[in-house]
Amino acid sequence: MNVLSIVLAAEDPSQSHHWLFPEIGEIIYGSIASIVIFSTLYKFGWPAAKKALETRTAKIQQEIDESAAARRNAESDAANIRKALGDIASERSRILADADAQAAAILSEGRSRIAAEVAEMEARATAEIAAARSRIGDELRAEIARLSAVATNDAVRAALDDRTQQELVDGFISKVGASR
């Protein structure tokens, strides 16, 4: 059983006006009142509502535009950051490369300098050894000559007996006497 059958079953045939539907006059007045109300609302409320909707629409559009701009800015910033990160990585690599190059240069220079100093020290030591060898040789030769001279003098002195000494004196006298 549907609603309409219920309504029809409840209808009282003794009454001329249906309990559910309004009277004709009420409908007319009600309709006129409704028209007046809606007209008034249309005349005075609609522009305000329309304006409010347009304002809201403009505000939303503005917010959408601002969001888009913000997004573009954010994307630009992100791009810049990504680019900066790339630059930082590149700079880091460059600095590391420079540092490696400088370290290698310093190491090479240090090795060269040490090698030169070692060579110089070796040369100086060699020269000093040669000089010392020469000096010691000279001193040794001089000492040998001195000892030899002393030994020779002593040997000759020991060999010269008194008779020989007197012969040397006589020889001197003869030589001088015969000179003029």
Next chain:
Amino acid sequence: MSGQQITAYVNAMFDVASANDAVAVVEDEMFRLARAYETNEALRSALSDATVPVARRQGIVEQLLGGKAHNVTVQLASLLVGTGHVSLLPQVADALVKRASSEKQLEVAEIRSAVALNDAQKTRIAEALSKATGKKLNLKVVVDPTVIGGIVATVGDEVIDDSVRTRLDQVKSRF
């Protein structure tokens, strides 16, 4: 300064020796004392040591020469020690010998021999050198062991070297 001192000492010594008529003896003894002073390190130290009292050093001179040398020689040597000029003894003695020789028109001939010479050898050497140099000589003999053998004679600027030492030096120089 020492040149003037030497001249002053020589003049004084010569005058004293002349006054005592002992020039020849004194100059000869001073010459031999000077050679001993030059060659004897101990004697040189004893006479030059300023820490030893002068009287004691003069006593050494008197002890060394007393009874062996002329009294004037002893006094003149003591004078040098007493005045603190004993280091001038060799130069003073040489100058005194030269002065005494020049008074007699003699040239000093210094003879260095490895051994002592007897009077006959001295006379022969003086004659030979006089003949060779044409000068009258006042011979001064010094016994010098460094000569080793033979004689080195010096007359003025002329040196006649016939010593074994010089011959050895010549041989060594060839090597």
